[in-house]
Amino acid sequence: MTGMNSKEQEIVNAIRNREKSVFESLYKEYYRPLFAVAFRYVRYAPAAEEIVHDVFLMIWKKADQINIQYTIKSYLYKAVVNSSLNFIKKEKNENEKQAAYMKINTTNGLENDETERQEALLTSVENAIDILPPKCREVMYLSRFGKMKQQEIADQMQISVKTVKNHLTYGFHKIREHLENQNPQLWLAAFILFEYLRH
Structure with missing residues (x-):
């Protein structure tokens, strides 16, 4: 927790102790901005919602293992960005599996190329x-x-x-x-x- 102020440290300690009220407060405070970050990546609202929900669920399940440096906010943003990238990779793999069983026209091929460029x-x-x-x-x-x-x-x-x-x-x-x-x-x-x- 290097570089964190006392308030941040108190919140992290509360998370590690799985204090429900603190966890709910964080969820209410950060859900909307984190959803916006996820949506910028995945461009699909249900997926963005799931990503944010899963990040908070992961924190709750692994509360005693989390390693937060400096600020909780940046930790949450990084977690959502990483989860969004993983979602994109997973979607790409699923699309490739489907493509093996269907005929892809030129337009779809161009869209897949663009998706790959964005992911890269x-x-x-x-x-x-x-x-x-x-x-x-x-x-x-x-x-x-x-x-x-x-x-x-x-x-x-x-x-x-x-x-x-x-x-x-x-x-x-x-x-x-x-x-x-x-x-x-x-x-x-x-x-x-x-x-x-x-x-």
């Missing part, structure tokens, strides 16, 4: 963020997936706004460097994705 981009961005230093990674998640303002991030992490800006600048630089090493076009697509996630 999301995975590449996720991998790029994961290689960042812990605090920088935290800031990136809160900024882009949590849609928090720089002052809000500074207050949440108990750091200065200037430090937040430095983390964002460094984070984007390293992500760009990582993606361009894979494919120069990936960074442009990732930049568009980041801008989209801000709104």
Whole structure:
């Protein structure tokens, strides 16, 4: 729980003790924004609802094992992003199985290609963020997936706004460097994705 403030630590302890009132409070507070994050990835409301529900269910079942650093909010966002990516991969595998038993026309083929490109981009961005230093990674998640303002991030992490800006600048630089090493076009697509996630 390195870097967490006392209030966050109290909440995490309550989760680990499976205090129902605290858990319900978190669910009510974060359900809508987490649903919005999941929906941006999967583009299907029932699936987004299931993803968020499953994340909270996982936390409840493994309450004594959870490892939260810095903030609960960023932990939840990361869990939802990862679950959304897993959902996309699972859907792709199911589609491939179905395709083996049916004739696919050219249009469907193009749609599958686009889905694969989107999945590859999301995975590449996720991998790029994961290689960042812990605090920088935290800031990136809160900024882009949590849609928090720089002052809000500074207050949440108990750091200065200037430090937040430095983390964002460094984070984007390293992500760009990582993606361009894979494919120069990936960074442009990732930049568009980041801008989209801000709104």
